[in-house]
Amino acid sequence: MIIEKEKDLSKAKVVVNSKKPYVYTGRAVTPSGNEVVVTLGGQQVGSDKYDLSYHNNVSKGNNAVLVITGKGDMKGYKAVKFMIRAADAEKDTGLWDGVINSFKFGFAY
Numbered sequence: 001m002i003i004e005k006e007k008d009l010s011k012a013k014v015v016v017n018s019k020k021p022y023v024y025t026g027r028a029v030t031p032s033g034n035e036v037v038v039t040l041g042g043q044q045v046g047s048d049k050y051d052l053s054y055h056n057n058v059s060k061g062n063n064a065v066l067v068i069t070g071k072g073d074m075k076g077y078k079a080v081k082f083m084i085r086a087a088d089a090e091k092d093t094g095l096w097d098g099v100i101n102s103f104k105f106g107f108a109y
Contacts, residue, residue: 014068014078023086024086
């Protein structure tokens, strides 16, 4: 249950697929609802409270963006970057730290 005063997703913590990297395929990479965990006020936010959209999510690198936008009584949005690795990068290093970066930017809706 989310505390009533905490309905602003811009204050949420977002984790995108912390178990493995996304690998470049030449197609759009779109983390699904079960790969995205949103918490607010220490409580997990149900996926029915937000929509997911994606930007710059085809090319390799750490510039892919997932945007979580509130719906219903949930307001605000949170944008987080996620990594798309080269197809052979995971084999070379075997490492994935699961770290994503949060940042603010504007959208024209």
